[in-house]
Amino acid sequence: DMVRKPVSDAVYVIPWAIEPTAIVIHDTFDKFGNPIELSPRNVLKKVLQLYTDKGWKPIVAPEMEFYLTQRCEDPDLPLKAPLGRSGRAESGRQSFSIDAANEFDPLFEDVYDWCELQGLDLDTLIHEDGPAQMEINFRHGDALDLADQITVFKRTLREAALKHNVTATFMAKPIGDEPGSAMHLHQSVVEIATGQPIFADAEGNMSELF
Structure with missing residues (x-):
């Protein structure tokens, strides 16, 4: 028995859909109105409340790593690097x-056009170490908002x-003898009342708390 409540500021248009369509992210609650504890979004909101209770706010910037690969019909077969616009596949270590990246x-x-239409706050795209392995950076912002954006971005990229x-x-x-992919998270923590970082003093030196 679970209730889903749409989040008014987590609505994203679907640029690739034939008919006008949107993704609406929901929070989940039980029939008594309690948040479902296993919901990742509710877990994050609980963590953010711990910051708020301290008078702090985290400012985050995710970096998402991923591979582009050839289409593969058989999941038992290894993934291969796709052909770029030059007609060649990468050998890696670039x-x-x-x-x-321009391939x-x-x-x-x-991706950038669709993300702009959806209000996803993308920054830089770079090539990583593996063949057709990329990393895309998001701009610093609110942790919950960016968690929603990452969910939508992964679908958009696919x-x-x-x-x-x-x-x-x-x-x-995904490829046994190539570098792995990860999500890096840059994080600052600021005082809600002043907006000042808690790990640096007024002169920019390490604070006592740090």
């Missing part, structure tokens, strides 16, 4: 290569990849 420009143009006849995966280790 960290931060602009040319390697998939048409796909990422759609849809853009399918449009361009490749696959996107956020698995931690």
Whole structure:
């Protein structure tokens, strides 16, 4: 017996849908009105309340790593690097290569356009170490809002990849002999009352709390 309540500020249009469509993220409650404790969104809200109780607010910026791969019909077969616009597949170890990232420009143009339409706060795209392994950065902001954005972004990227006849995966280790993927989280903590960081003093030195 679970009740879902839509979150008014967590509505995202679906640019790739044929008919006008939106994703509406919900909070979940039991029939007595108590938050479902296993819901990841409720877990995060509980953690954020611990910050609030201290008079603090975390400011976060996620970095999402992922692989683009060839479409694969058989999950028992290993994943392979996709062909870029040059017609070649990467061999890997091209960290931060602009040319390697540009191999998939048409796909990422759609990603950025779709994310802008949805209000997702993307920043920089870079190439990581593995073949067609990328990292996309979000701008610093509210932790709960960015958690929602990441959920929508993963779906957006997968849809853009399918449009361009490749696959996107956020698995931690999708290719056995290539680097793994992760999500890094930059975090600052500020005082709610003043907006000042709690780990630095007025001169920018490490605070006693730090």
